[in-house]
Amino acid sequence: MGRAPCCDKASVKRGPWSPEEDEQLRSYVQSHGIGGNWIALPQKAGLNRCGKSCRLRWLNYLRPDIKHGGYTEQEDHIICSLYNSIGSRWSIIASKLPGRTDNDVKNYWNTKLKKKAMGAVQPRAAASAPSQCTSSAMAPALSPASSSVTSSSGDACFAAAATTTTTMYPPPTTPPQQQFIRFDAPPAAAAAASPTDLAPVPPPATVTADGDGGWASDALSLDDVFLGELTAGEPLFPYAELFSGFAGAAPDSKATLELSACYFPNMAEMWAASDHAYAKPQGLCNTLT
DNA sequence: AAGGTGTTCAACCGCAAGAGA
DNA sequence: TTCTCTTGCGGTTGAACACCT
Structure with a gap:
């Protein structure tokens, strides 16, 4: 009996994010903030994604100050x-x-x-x-x-x-x-x-x-x-x-x-x-x- | 051009730690 | 003190792309 998963993997979308999903998440976070609860965020933002997935997407890709490549x-x-x-x-x-x-x-x-x-x-x-x-x-x-x-x-x-x-x-x-x-x-x-x-x-x-x-x-x-x-x-x-x-x-x-x-x-x-x-x-x- | 192989990187997985009830 | 929930982390995977033969 392991711990229950953070979300129902069968009912949430997985895999690469679409530009629409990115924009949905970005606009929600920018206007409402994270709200201290990533698990609840996708529902509030109208995203059919796991909270962990949203968090990862935001932290690793959507944050405004992110740099990609071009390492000095x-x-x-x-x-x-x-x-x-x-x-x-x-x-x-x-x-x-x-x-x-x-x-x-x-x-x-x-x-x-x-x-x-x-x-x-x-x-x-x-x-x-x-x-x-x-x-x-x-x-x-x-x-x-x-x-x-x-x-x-x-x-x-x-x-x-x-x-x-x-x-x-x-x-x-x-x-x-x-x-x-x-x-x-x-x-x-x-x-x-x-x-x-x-x-x-x-x-x-x-x-x-x-x-x-x-x-x-x-x-x-x-x-x-x-x-x-x-x-x-x-x-x-x-x-x-x-x-x-x-x-x-x-x-x-x-x-x-x-x-x-x-x-x-x-x-x-x-x-x-x-x-x-x-x-x-x-x-x-x-x-x- | 086609198929095989290697590389890259976004995303996922599972675990541990921390917070709070 | 114990349990549950959430977050954060590092390891791993796999799809997409690049390169080679």
């Missing part, structure tokens, strides 16, 4: 970076890309970006390859982090000498400490790297697509994308102490906080979303509606 390399980079850090949490990733929906980002990743990124980890793309991704963010972990993966699974990215990093785009002009590297090795291995190589993650350098398809600096800091949100406020994220030695920074420094939040994204999220209301990350939760 900057957006590619954000998606790869976040996928490396948090895995397939598309709603969070999409929330960082104005106008993009989780479904759209997910489709884009699955059909295009994954192949692009996986190409960056092919053996042929070893260190000598001239035109590959410099940032490991474009070379995602084959087993990306997910909400169920322990925080020590090694998908956090560390700024370091990227000896194992492959590249997808032409090398950027950013100095070495501004590049970041996947941390598949245990922390001890990372610690073995020169302290000067261990810049805070996300890199203080900013990235953007330059004219050659590479990544130039000064346009987008990953601080602005995700991790900075996890580290604001007091008291300090308790896992920060574990990383106080890496960057040669104090336990309460921003660098250390961000490094810890990167390495323990799930912990950081839970912590920030708990009773530290002042530190609750804006935009961490999907706020599409």
Whole structure:
């Protein structure tokens, strides 16, 4: 005895939406709003559709601020970076890309970006390859982090000498400490790297697509994308102490906080979303509606 | 031109979480 | 505290289209 379906699948229309249905839904939502109840909406709007179907159609297609296609390399980079850090949490990733929906980002990743990124980890793309991704963010972990993966699974990215990093785009002009590297090795291995190589993650350098398809600096800091949100406020994220030695920074420094939040994204999220209301990350939760 | 194969993306499915009774 | 209902999410599917032989 499972739960009753949200609607009678036999009596509601399914499949692609017609332009008339789109217009019906759009005009209803624009004049009445969602009304806090998607289940009741189709009846009110005169649509022979399931409420879930209406919601999906509105969120993924009919909303006025939706962008389709035309992903920039900057957006590619954000998606790869976040996928490396948090895995397939598309709603969070999409929330960082104005106008993009989780479904759209997910489709884009699955059909295009994954192949692009996986190409960056092919053996042929070893260190000598001239035109590959410099940032490991474009070379995602084959087993990306997910909400169920322990925080020590090694998908956090560390700024370091990227000896194992492959590249997808032409090398950027950013100095070495501004590049970041996947941390598949245990922390001890990372610690073995020169302290000067261990810049805070996300890199203080900013990235953007330059004219050659590479990544130039000064346009987008990953601080602005995700991790900075996890580290604001007091008291300090308790896992920060574990990383106080890496960057040669104090336990309460921003660098250390961000490094810890990167390495323990799930912990950081839970912590920030708990009773530290002042530190609750804006935009961490999907706020599409 | 026709058939086969690959790609894209809108839509669906089922589960989990949250809210409220 | 428990149950029900709704929403939100990520994974998957399948129709339409593009490309290849």
